[in-house]
Amino acid sequence: MTAPTLELLPAVDVRDGQAVRLVHGVSGSETSYGSPLDAALAWQRSGAEWLHLVDLDAAFGTGDNRALVAEITRAMDIKVELSGGIRDDATLAAALATGCTRVNLGTAALETPEWAAKAIAEHGDRIAIGLDVRGTTLKGRGWTSEGGDLYETLARLDSEGCARYVVTDIGKDGTLTGPNLELLKNVCAATDRPVVASGGISSLDDLRALSELVPLGVEGAIVGKALYAKAFTLEEALKVVSA
Numbered sequence: 001m002t003a004p005t006l007e008l009l010p011a012v013d014v015r016d017g018q019a020v021r022l023v024h025g026v027s028g029s030e031t032s033y034g035s036p037l038d039a040a041l042a043w044q045r046s047g048a049e050w051l052h053l054v055d056l057d058a059a060f061g062t063g064d065n066r067a068l069v070a071e072i073t074r075a076m077d078i079k080v081e082l083s084g085g086i087r088d089d090a091t092l093a094a095a096l097a098t099g100c101t102r103v104n105l106g107t108a109a110l111e112t113p114e115w116a117a118k119a120i121a122e123h124g125d126r127i128a129i130g131l132d133v134r135g136t137t138l139k140g141r142g143w144t145s146e147g148g149d150l151y152e153t154l155a156r157l158d159s160e161g162c163a164r165y166v167v168t169d170i171g172k173d174g175t176l177t178g179p180n181l182e183l184l185k186n187v188c189a190a191t192d193r194p195v196v197a198s199g200g201i202s203s204l205d206d207l208r209a210l211s212e213l214v215p216l217g218v219e220g221a222i223v224g225k226a227l228y229a230k231a232f233t234l235e236e237a238l239k240v241v242s243a
């Protein structure tokens with residue numbers, strides 16, 4: 001049997017109808033990269049098997065891009081992970097109805113834990129929990145509110161049957177300074193669930209370093225800024241992780 005390889009999830013973050021990248025997830029720090037549908041289709045053409053699609057307005061509470069995000073998801077032949085502002089029955093039902101493969105819950109897991117536990121129980125593998133951290137403190141509401149201790153929350157979510165975590169070091173996100181490998185190792189040591197790494201990837205060497213964490217539980221990596229800044233191409237990245 002061949003060893004599992006790191007899954008790559010190119011990111012399309014949508015703000016006000018545009019594909020953007022933020023620095024440290026801070027509202028107002030965005031650089032625009034044009035049509036999010038064009039970006040998503042470009043990643044698909046380049047061989048992506050996954051798309052990580054974020055509605056930043058829904059995450060920040062500055063409106064939403066739900067219709068556009070649904071249109072993009074329906075246009076994809078590849079798996080889509082949807083994130084941003086999914087916090088109640090209506091937004092969860094709408095997100096799942098797009099046909100996405102899974103959704104990320106972030107704020108909801110911190111502010112309405114009973115509701116998040118119910119979503120996990122009902123939808124299993126279609127729910128991932130986004131753990132967005134500074135140090136070991138979780139953040140919600142588009143990374144603006146405090147949400148408790150990472151490891152206490154992880155233990156609670158494990159006991160509720162959470163299938164997978166998407167772990168973002170906010171201090172790294174959008175900075176091209178490399179992923180927080182220590183954080184990822186620590187999270188993998190604290191849970192037996194797969195972990196998707198997010199934030200800070202800057203080079204093919206970063207992808208090689210993350211690939212070495214696959215045996216520890218890192219299943220995938222979200223790549224945003226590095227692709228838009230052309231630090232490497234998605235084709236090069238896919239080649240590195242499949243080697």
Ligand SMILES: O=C(O)c1ccccc1NCC(=O)[C@H](O)[C@H](O)COP(=O)(O)O
Nearest residue numbers: 011025059084142173174199200224225
């Ligand atoms: O995912 C969210 O819900 C979210 C909410 C608020 C701010 C940012 C959010 N996501 C950002 C991402 O998922 C990035 O696309 C990803 O971390 C890639 O980061 P990078 O490779 O450093 O550009």
